Amino acid sequence: MPLATTSTASLIPARAGIGLRFQHHQAVLDTNPDVAWMEVHTENYMGGGSPLRYLDAIRRDLPVSLHGVALSLGSAEGLDAAHLERIKKVAERIEPGLMSEHIAWSVVDGSYLADLLPLPMTEEALDTVCRHVDQVQSYLKRSILVENPSTYVTFRHSTIPEWEFMAAVARRTGCGILCDANNIYVSCQNHGWDASAYLAGLPPSTIGEVHLAGHAVRQLADGKTLRIDDHGSQVIAEVWTLYQQALTLFGPVPTLIEWDNNIPPLETLVAEARRADHLIALTAKEAAHAKAA
Amino acid sequence: MQKLREWQHAMRASLIARDPAVNESLAAGIAPDRLDVYRNTILSGLTRALRLAYPAVERLVGAEFFDGAADIFIRTHLPRTAYLDQYGDAFPEFLQGFAPAAALPYLADVARLEWAVNGALHAADETPLELAQLAAVGVEDQARISFQARASLQLLRTHYPADAIWHAVLNRDDETLAALDLGTGPVFLLIERGADGITVNRSSEPEWLFLSALCAGELLESALEAAPDIDAPAALAAHLAAGRFVAFTVSAPATEQTREIAA
Numbered sequence: 019m020p021l022a023t024t025s026t027a028s029l030i031p032a033r034a035g036i037g038l039r040f041q042h043h044q045a046v047l048d049t050n051p052d053v054a055w056m057e058v059h060t061e062n063y064m065g066g067g068s069p070l071r072y073l074d075a076i077r078r079d080l081p082v083s084l085h086g087v088a089l090s091l092g093s094a095e096g097l098d099a100a101h102l103e104r105i106k107k108v109a110e111r112i113e114p115g116l117m118s119e120h121i122a123w124s125v126v127d128g129s130y131l132a133d134l135l136p137l138p139m140t141e142e143a144l145d146t147v148c149r150h151v152d153q154v155q156s157y158l159k160r161s162i163l164v165e166n167p168s169t170y171v172t173f174r175h176s177t178i179p180e181w182e183f184m185a186a187v188a189r190r191t192g193c194g195i196l197c198d199a200n201n202i203y204v205s206c207q208n209h210g211w212d213a214s215a216y217l218a219g220l221p222p223s224t225i226g227e228v229h230l231a232g233h234a235v236r237q238l239a240d241g242k243t244l245r246i247d248d249h250g251s252q253v254i255a256e257v258w259t260l261y262q263q264a265l266t267l268f269g270p271v272p273t274l275i276e277w278d279n280n281i282p283p284l285e286t287l288v289a290e291a292r293r294a295d296h297l298i299a300l301t302a303k304e305a306a307h308a309k310a311a
Numbered sequence: 312m313q314k315l316r317e318w319q320h321a322m323r324a325s326l327i328a329r330d331p332a333v334n335e336s337l338a339a340g341i342a343p344d345r346l347d348v349y350r351n352t353i354l355s356g357l358t359r360a361l362r363l364a365y366p367a368v369e370r371l372v373g374a375e376f377f378d379g380a381a382d383i384f385i386r387t388h389l390p391r392t393a394y395l396d397q398y399g400d401a402f403p404e405f406l407q408g409f410a411p412a413a414a415l416p417y418l419a420d421v422a423r424l425e426w427a428v429n430g431a432l433h434a435a436d437e438t439p440l441e442l443a444q445l446a447a448v449g450v451e452d453q454a455r456i457s458f459q460a461r462a463s464l465q466l467l468r469t470h471y472p473a474d475a476i477w478h479a480v481l482n483r484d485d486e487t488l489a490a491l492d493l494g495t496g497p498v499f500l501l502i503e504r505g506a507d508g509i510t511v512n513r514s515s516e517p518e519w520l521f522l523s524a525l526c527a528g529e530l531l532e533s534a535l536e537a538a539p540d541i542d543a544p545a546a547l548a549a550h551l552a553a554g555r556f557v558a559f560t561v562s563a564p565a566t567e568q569t570r571e572i573a574a
Binding site (some may be wrong): 065 | 392
């Protein structure tokens with residue numbers, strides 16, 4: 019397994035961080051909010067100019083995680099070498115504590131379909147993803163995390179439960195898992211899976227980070243309800259509960275508050291991060307207590 | 312079992328053109344309209360990318376018209392890269408031939424300007440060429456210098472006064488916009504990124520042609536020869552002082568090469 023080549027100062031602590039978006043660049047510099055780390059979408063910093071200057075300035079004070087949203091690990095036609103190179107350039111500049119990508123696909127026939135599209139859970143898809151994770155890790159000379167998806171459809175030809183697919187990618191490539199608790203909740207509600215069983219199916223030692231976000235609820239024409247992962251509202255109570263279960267299983271892990279739509283003032287994100295920090299601290303205390311007893 | 316590659320092609324046909332073939336692969340009880348979630352995300356994400364690059368075009372045509380044009384454009388021009396700051400280069404040409412926009416003949420020119428602004432905005436950071444590096448070139452070699460312009464410098468010639476329209480539209484200055492004379496002939500523009508953001512400045516045609524020749528990598532000698540009506544050395548000095556070039560090369564003298572071959 020490739021080793022991370024990050025300095026101690028860049029390591030992401032087992033505390034809460036926030037997803038940094040352009041709207042908050044100036045506010046973060048002005049107010050120096052009390053969060054332990056920040057995560058950005060790698061694709062937003064591939065050009066020059068002011069976004070990179072802001073990120074450089076923020077990176078001087080805080081560890082940063084790079085979260086890619088478009089590498090398309092699940093594309094049958096292979097990875098876009100130019101995109102991988104762009105990711106590497108950003109990583110060389112920012113020296114991130116963590117780097118992550120998604121179990122999804124977006125590119126077919128050279129066209130980028132701008133979404134995290136669902137993969138059929140097949141042996142062929144698993145082989146494809148593992149091959150690409152290997153390629154990314156050897157190119158970047160570090161291990162990455164892969165995030166479980168939120169999905170709205172499932173496929174006839176899927177043969178592997180999603181949590182087993184995640185565990186298999188980690189086992190075969192040495193990568194870690196970015197456990198998105200909201201995605202687990204959304205997919206389990208959409209497909210009638212058991213969220214607790216999903217969590218229990220992920221090997222605790224592979225969990226490098228947890229994501230928390232809000233989602234939307236939509237009624238379909240057939241009367242069913244669909245939950246949609248839009249990162250446009252606060253984390254709901256059920257996802258906080260699932261997060262507590264995750265902490266019990268995994269121990270204290272870096273946890274991210276993510277908003278991408280209806281982005282609220284910075285304070286709202288910081289308040290959600292504080293709540294996550296509180297739960298992480300409780301978990302750490304319980305673990306210490308259990309050890310002492 | 313369906314091969315992943317063929318299945319992904321079928322998904323694309325479903326998401327972009329509503330081809331129903333992929334529906335057969337959905338699990339029992341999964342209504343095909345669930346795929347609309349993905350269709351909406353793709354369309355809204357790419358429309359947002361176009362809206363960010365073309366704000367003046369959107370104001371000129373209105374949000375609803377823009378969304379409609381973007382929908383048609385996106386289905387026929389999917390991004391060829393996942394780096395969306397580079398998406399939309401073909402939009403000006405698309406608008407040029409887009410019949411519903413024919414009443415705004417200058418729309419494509421404004422779009423061309425916005426694409427140049429977008430390019431200047433997102434170009435990689437580069438270190439400008441230092442004059443000291445250039446000073447090391449001997450007098451006898453100076454004619455054979457060619458320059459590499461910084462990526463954040465864009466040159467544009469438009470038939471309509473796109474810069475004036477663009478300024479007025481983004482400043483919501485309807486009075487200036489209404490008073491604009493569209494028939495003043497072509498404008499020659501320099502679009503560049505400075506410390507304080509993007510600037511768009513007009514240049515004279517000969518000055519613009521001289522800089523265009525330099526940016527295209529022509530030898531200094533031929534660029535100078537093609538610009539007899541301007542103080543080209545002064546113009547060159549100004550471009551260098553403004554940091555518009557990032558590198559240069561000195562080509563081997565063609566005549567000496569010929570002589571060597573002859574010998």
